[in-house]
Amino acid sequence: MAQKIKIEKPKVSENLPKANFQDIFDQEEPFLHTCIIANCTIDRVDIDKLDFTQVVFQNVSFSEVSFRNIELTDVVFEHCDLSNCDLMRASIHRVEFINSKLLGVNLTESHIGNVLFQNCNLNLSSFGYGSLKQVRFEESSLINADFYECRFNKIKFERCDLDEVNFTRTPLKGTDISTSTFQALSVGLEDLPGCEVSPQQAIGFAALLGLKIKE
Template sequence: MSKIKVEKPKLSLHLPAANFQEIHDMDEPYLTNCTITNCTIERENIDKIEFSQVTFKNVLFNDVTFRNIELTDVTFENCDLSNADFMGGIKHRVEFKESKMLGINLSDATLGNVLFENCIMNLSSYGYSSLKQVQFANCSLQNADYYECNFKKVGFQQCDINEVNFSGTSLKGIDISSSTFERLSVTLEDLDGCEVSSEQAIGFARMLGLKVK
């Protein structure tokens, strides 16, 4: 079981508190060097919003669309990002911890040095995204969609990846041996070079119709 080395967000120890609504008073949607806690961000639709050196803690994102979002040195802790639309843009040195992220849209994006830890991410979408140095640790990823993704140094450590769609995504060098699943959407070609456990290998053989004795 390999663990991917992910760079941590570069954050000051003491970030001043901020109110998300302040962003509406700015010429460009941009927040930096602050912490946003214990609030609800509701019914926001902002294109090309940027967050740099920001900590979100205990924040509910309700009916939020931030397409082409840019996140640099950002953490989300105990947040609810379910069904948030973060399609496109760049996410660099970002951590999502202990968060609910059901159905979040992270497709058509570039993710570099991103950690997802102890998150519920069922039905999340990453289609056509590029993931480099990204770690999923102890996450539930049931029915997540990684269609036509580009993986480089991506780890799935003790995750539930049942019914995940990896169609069109090469899993060469990707270690899923510590994760659990009953079924995956994946081709033999995409599985070439994937690191699996012996039990998983038997499961794949059965999926192919082989009778394992």
């Protein structure tokens, strides 16, 4: 039986005051706390060690943005576009990405915990060398996503497209991919034990071992 993975939801207050992203440039340290930012474009911004806490982003497009070492705590992204954003070495805790586009997003070397990706485009995204704990991907596309040498703990891919995903050197014990689809994966046989798969997927992995399945 597949394990249930409990994800802590963001602790976000109701009736948040509206804010302008430009407000962060009026502060000594770049941060946004307890606010909502909606219906705008954040364009060509490069900030290191940015801090977002209890923030909701709605219909926000991030264009040519680099937020390396960003800290996201209790944050919600709804209908946002973070394509090609550089979020390398991010710390992400109790965050939801809902109906959002993260095509080619760079999350390498990031620490990601209690995070939900729901109905998102994560094609060509990079999570390499990251640590992911209690993360659920729901009905999302991760074609050609890269999870090279990651540390997984309680990860579930629910009804996702995992075609050509790279799991090389990432142990998949306790990872549930049983409801997802793919034509091919990059994964080492030594990393497969304990991975939760469907019977059909098991046949495919058996073929990787050189086994001949008789019908």
